[in-house]
Amino acid sequence: METILQDLHAIVGDAGLLLGADVAQRPAMSLGKGSCEARAIVRPATPEELSQVMALCHRNDQPVVPWGGLTGLVNGATAQPHEIAISLERMTAIEEFDEQAGILVVQAGAPMQKVQEAAADKGWLFALDLGARGTATIGGNIATNAGGNSVLRYGMMRQQVLGLEAVLADGTLLSSMNQMLKNNAGYDLKHLFIGTEGTLGIVTRAVLRLHPLPRSRNTAFVGVESFAQLSILLRELSASLSGQLSSFEVMWGNFYRLMTEQTGKHPVIMPTDLPYYVLIEATGNSADEDAQRFEQILGEALESGTLLDAVIAQSETQADNLWAMRDDIETLVQAMSPLIAFDVSLPIKAMEQYVQEVETTLLSRWPEARLLVFGHMGDGNLHLIITTGADTDANRHAVETLVYEKLVPLAGSVSAEHGIGLEKRQFLPCSRSDVEIALMKTLKQALDPKNLLNPGKVI
Amino acid sequence: METILQDLHAIVGDAGLLLGADVAQRPAMSLGKGSCEARAIVRPATPEELSQVMALCHRNDQPVVPWGGLTGLVNGATAQPHEIAISLERMTAIEEFDEQAGILVVQAGAPMQKVQEAAADKGWLFALDLGARGTATIGGNIATNAGGNSVLRYGMMRQQVLGLEAVLADGTLLSSMNQMLKNNAGYDLKHLFIGTEGTLGIVTRAVLRLHPLPRSRNTAFVGVESFAQLSILLRELSASLSGQLSSFEVMWGNFYRLMTEQTGKHPVIMPTDLPYYVLIEATGNSADEDAQRFEQILGEALESGTLLDAVIAQSETQADNLWAMRDDIETLVQAMSPLIAFDVSLPIKAMEQYVQEVETTLLSRWPEARLLVFGHMGDGNLHLIITTGADTDANRHAVETLVYEKLVPLAGSVSAEHGIGLEKRQFLPCSRSDVEIALMKTLKQALDPKNLLNPGKVI
Numbered sequence: 001m002e003t004i005l006q007d008l009h010a011i012v013g014d015a016g017l018l019l020g021a022d023v024a025q026r027p028a029m030s031l032g033k034g035s036c037e038a039r040a041i042v043r044p045a046t047p048e049e050l051s052q053v054m055a056l057c058h059r060n061d062q063p064v065v066p067w068g069g070l071t072g073l074v075n076g077a078t079a080q081p082h083e084i085a086i087s088l089e090r091m092t093a094i095e096e097f098d099e100q101a102g103i104l105v106v107q108a109g110a111p112m113q114k115v116q117e118a119a120a121d122k123g124w125l126f127a128l129d130l131g132a133r134g135t136a137t138i139g140g141n142i143a144t145n146a147g148g149n150s151v152l153r154y155g156m157m158r159q160q161v162l163g164l165e166a167v168l169a170d171g172t173l174l175s176s177m178n179q180m181l182k183n184n185a186g187y188d189l190k191h192l193f194i195g196t197e198g199t200l201g202i203v204t205r206a207v208l209r210l211h212p213l214p215r216s217r218n219t220a221f222v223g224v225e226s227f228a229q230l231s232i233l234l235r236e237l238s239a240s241l242s243g244q245l246s247s248f249e250v251m252w253g254n255f256y257r258l259m260t261e262q263t264g265k266h267p268v269i270m271p272t273d274l275p276y277y278v279l280i281e282a283t284g285n286s287a288d289e290d291a292q293r294f295e296q297i298l299g300e301a302l303e304s305g306t307l308l309d310a311v312i313a314q315s316e317t318q319a320d321n322l323w324a325m326r327d328d329i330e331t332l333v334q335a336m337s338p339l340i341a342f343d344v345s346l347p348i349k350a351m352e353q354y355v356q357e358v359e360t361t362l363l364s365r366w367p368e369a370r371l372l373v374f375g376h377m378g379d380g381n382l383h384l385i386i387t388t389g390a391d392t393d394a395n396r397h398a399v400e401t402l403v404y405e406k407l408v409p410l411a412g413s414v415s416a417e418h419g420i421g422l423e424k425r426q427f428l429p430c431s432r433s434d435v436e437i438a439l440m441k442t443l444k445q446a447l448d449p450k451n452l453l454n455p456g457k458v459i
Numbered sequence: 460m461e462t463i464l465q466d467l468h469a470i471v472g473d474a475g476l477l478l479g480a481d482v483a484q485r486p487a488m489s490l491g492k493g494s495c496e497a498r499a500i501v502r503p504a505t506p507e508e509l510s511q512v513m514a515l516c517h518r519n520d521q522p523v524v525p526w527g528g529l530t531g532l533v534n535g536a537t538a539q540p541h542e543i544a545i546s547l548e549r550m551t552a553i554e555e556f557d558e559q560a561g562i563l564v565v566q567a568g569a570p571m572q573k574v575q576e577a578a579a580d581k582g583w584l585f586a587l588d589l590g591a592r593g594t595a596t597i598g599g600n601i602a603t604n605a606g607g608n609s610v611l612r613y614g615m616m617r618q619q620v621l622g623l624e625a626v627l628a629d630g631t632l633l634s635s636m637n638q639m640l641k642n643n644a645g646y647d648l649k650h651l652f653i654g655t656e657g658t659l660g661i662v663t664r665a666v667l668r669l670h671p672l673p674r675s676r677n678t679a680f681v682g683v684e685s686f687a688q689l690s691i692l693l694r695e696l697s698a699s700l701s702g703q704l705s706s707f708e709v710m711w712g713n714f715y716r717l718m719t720e721q722t723g724k725h726p727v728i729m730p731t732d733l734p735y736y737v738l739i740e741a742t743g744n745s746a747d748e749d750a751q752r753f754e755q756i757l758g759e760a761l762e763s764g765t766l767l768d769a770v771i772a773q774s775e776t777q778a779d780n781l782w783a784m785r786d787d788i789e790t791l792v793q794a795m796s797p798l799i800a801f802d803v804s805l806p807i808k809a810m811e812q813y814v815q816e817v818e819t820t821l822l823s824r825w826p827e828a829r830l831l832v833f834g835h836m837g838d839g840n841l842h843l844i845i846t847t848g849a850d851t852d853a854n855r856h857a858v859e860t861l862v863y864e865k866l867v868p869l870a871g872s873v874s875a876e877h878g879i880g881l882e883k884r885q886f887l888p889c890s891r892s893d894v895e896i897a898l899m900k901t902l903k904q905a906l907d908p909k910n911l912l913n914p915g916k917v918i
Contacts, residue, residue, distance in 0.1 A: 100690050101807050102697075123698070145643050153702070156641065159618070174894050180804040180839035182615065182875040184604050184654055185883075185890035186917055187899045191650035195643055212698035231559050238561075239582075239671035242744040243612070243702030285701040289752070293745070345639040348560050380639035416641040424644075431644040435633050440646045446905035458645055 004060050008042055008084075011052045015090070016043045023085075029078045030070045038065065038079035043090045047165060047173055047204035050086070054202070055171025057084065063452045066198035068140020069111065071132035073343075076144065076197050076421030076457050083455075086202060088139050094118050095205070102210035103162065103179055108139025108203045115208065124210035127154035131327060139203045145195030147417030152378040153246035153283070154211060156417070158194045162209050166193045166201035169448040177207050192447070197419050198454040200447045214283035218294035219319035222301075223274040223309040227352035230276050233306050234348070234378055237280065240297045244290070247281040248378035249326055252355070255374045258335055259325050266325040270309040278377075279326050281319075326374070336372065338391035340399050342384040346412030351382065357406055362386065362399070381416035404430040420458045428459070463519050467501055467543075470511045474549070475502045482544075488537045489529045497524065497538035502549045506624060506632055506663035509545070513661070514630025516543065522911045525657035527599020528570065530591035532802075535603070535656050535880030535916050542914075545661060547598050553577050554664070561669035562621065562638055567598025567662045574667065583669035586613035590786060598662045604654030606876030611837040612705040612742070613670060615876070617653045621668050625652045625660035628907040636666050651906070656878050657913040659906045673742035677753035678778035681760075682733040682768040686811035689735050692765050693807070693837060696739065699756045703749070706740040707837035708785055711814070714833045717794055718784045725784040729768040737836075738785050740778075785833070795829065797850035799858050801843040805871030810841065813865060820861055821845065840875035863889040879917045887918070 018041040028034035044050040065079040067087040079085045088109035096105035102124045113133040119126040130148030146157045163178030176189050193201050224230050256277045260268045284290035301307040313319035362369045366388040375382035404427045414427045440459050477500040487493035503509040524538040526546040538544040547568035555564035561583045572592040578585040589607035605616045622637035652660050683689050715736045719727045743749035760766040772778035821828045825847040834841035863886045873886045
């Protein structure tokens with residue numbers, strides 16, 4: 001065994017070091033394509049072990065790739081043959097729970113769903129939620145500043161983190177485990193590690209802020225006749241459901257038609273010829289009153305013409321069914337393959353024209369192409385699903401260039417919530433200026449001068 | 460005129476450069492003590508002018524002290540005779556208002572109140588609010604990550620900022636004017652300039668997120684018999700007023716007694732012999748229903764014994780009067796001078812014992828000493844007001860040491876919302892480890908290697 005692997009073994013022991021076939025049976029990246037090529041997978045049992053591991057790697061100029069649950073979608077955790085993957089999968093404990101204040105201290109490898117359930121058991125809500133909840137880890141959520149389905153009400157992962165601990169490139173263990181809502185004692189260092197995709201440090205523990213578990217959930221599916229009405233509806237609901245509106249998920253008409261009449265996977269619950277549909281959800285604190293109010297507000301929107309049609313879920317099952325359509329990625333993939341998926345954000349006022357221009361340009365070049373659009377419109381976040389029929393690298397690159405370049409004049413983002421990883425790195429300049437990228441590099445150089453932490457990702 | 464002053468004059472013109480008596484008539488710091496000693500005050504008219512100013516200062520190794528409204532309380536904007544103050548007072552424009560999305564683009568010198576009023580005119584809320592609203596500027600709010608009265612519901616200034624523009628130490632103009640709720644395209648650079656007190660860059664413009672203007676405001680003053688009940692009350696209200704509880708302002712008994720029976724400045728509205736009082740406020744979206752619900756929730760808390768007494772404001776005037784007592788700093792200063800004021804945060808579960816220990820230690824050393832406590836308990840933030848009778852530097856230092864050292868085992872913060880400035884710099888190690896402070900210095904070195912931006916502040 002090579003010297004560095006022997007030295008790693010001395011730190012983490014048998015259970016902490018995977019080699020050979022144990023590495024190859026792991027996936028190279030999320031969505032299961034290919035086999036992991038890393039030189040080794042190191043699985044430290046404690047932050048202190050990871051600190052020693054990084055100190056060793058630093059002395060040996062050994063690059064590392066931090067791993068959360070590998071549910072990211074931008075190729076942000078792929079390890080090359082000369083790199084060592086560092087998995088936090090043995091650090092999954094919930095260490096402390098201040099039940100009075102609603103504060104959880106967890107290790108970074110804890111899966112999101114485990115944290116959600118631990119919180120809910122005591123009447124608290126861990127407010128981040130997304131499809132990969134069973135596998136995604138808190139550390140990965142932090143490293144990627146994960147978004148998901150409740151950002152409108154609760155914010156992204158950044159807003160759920162009060163403090164954290166991280167191992168720096170040279171092995172230094174930085175503990176910044178703040179538990180208070182307010183703390184202006186010097187620079188708030190945690191932001192260096194939130195959304196920086198493991199390039200500035202490896203998060204090992206976190207202090208999470210919880211919210212009171214809502215006592216009511218009201219869900220509706222509505223149809224709207226124009227984008228202008230959609231904007232009005234969002235503003236009206238933001239005001240009338242102030243503090244409680246948690247989702248405003250828009251689907252362009254062809255998304256709804258695909259899910260219902262075209263594939264038969266989901267029931268037709270209202271006419272399919274409308275241009276826009278919205279899945280609306282509000283969570284509150286009083287089961288009866290909230291339901292009554294929700295109905296009243298939607299009733300008024302129907303009367304005023306802001307809505308053309310509305311179906312209010314009458315049970316948890318009905319609400320879950322509405323979400324099932326929104327989240328039915330499987331049907332989407334089957335119907336649209338080979339597809340290219342996008343996760344962009346842009347000012348709401350520019351969305352209608354942006355989508356039209358993308359579609360027009362797309363069809364002018366690929367007359368057979370199809371475009372589906374849906375997303376967290378309340379957050380400025382749209383997912384575009386495009387198929388041109390062909391599945392070549394050149395084709396993919398041409399479509400990506402088309403979608404991203406049209407964001408430039410709108411100051412939109414090539415990544416609303418998924419991050420940059422390797423996949424979007426070449427398009428980062430569509431959303432960030434040379435000055436911004438230079439400052440990112442200044443930070444990287446200051447914290448990781450040897451470029452050992454997730455090299456090549458983001459910048 | 461010295462060469463650098465001539466060069467500055469060439470950039471900013473007559474209106475942009477104050478010298479001699481024009482400098483001396485400005486205050487040295489907030490609360491009006493002393494006269495400004497800066498070598499000059501530069502007042503750029505545009506970000507581009509400031510960029511040229513900083514490039515010039517950088518070439519000449521000229522340190523600068525950025526100025527907002529000078530309402531900070533920690534000596535964070537004091538300029539020494541060899542330093543140049545940079546005031547953003549000529550950059551106060553509101554540049555853009557996306558009324559549909561609730562997004563404002565403003566220059567950094569815009570006063571907070573001007574921004575609040577511009578937002579309210581169109582049905583939107585700029586959610587940061589604090590006593591110095593007429594003078595404090597958006598740039599200063601950002602540089603200090605200001606807190607205030609509505610943090611419980613809306614977060615601190617950091618949560619109100621979507622994007623910003625800043626001038627770096629070498630004059631580089633960094634534009635990072637994101638307008639979306641979600642943007643994970645690379646590092647989120649704005650956090651380098653929020654709460655770093657002008658030591659890493661000078662903020663010139665900001666994109667602010669607004670919230671719907673609440674349609675109801677319900678305010679109550681309640682009495683509670685123990686700290687344990689206080690915690691229960693906070694948790695109950697957080698759940699039952701979920702998403703709408705905006706203030707939970709606790710006053711220890713002697714604060715209320717001082718404001719009422721001892722000074723006669725405010726009416727006695729409930730018995731004065733209770734250990735704790737709370738000013739509670741919730742803002743919502745339905746005037747009638749919210750009032751009814753607020754009353755019902757407080758009624759239930761009275762019945763269950765969580766509350767001993769409650770007065771609900773029946774009008775805007777009554778609500779304002781309750782706030783007037785909470786905010787009557789003038790009476791506090793008169794009654795307690797010479798006083799030392801603290802702005803600490805700590806876990807809520809540790810507050811009761813912490814205050815008791817501070818008081819016991821204080822009285823054992825200064826038997827005549829008095830301690831008043833109040834603050835944003837919901838945010839973990841307490842203000843301690845202490846008088847020992849004496850007013851010497853040695854005395855002040857002894858009291859500060861006492862108050863701050865007791866925070867160390869609780870992992871509390873020496874500054875919840877005011878920042879560090881010069882005043883608290885020596886106590887930063889009470890709240891931050893050597894590793895954290897070293898990382899702050901790494902950032903400072905990376906962004907401002909010549910130490911020209913607000914030197915000596917924070918670290």
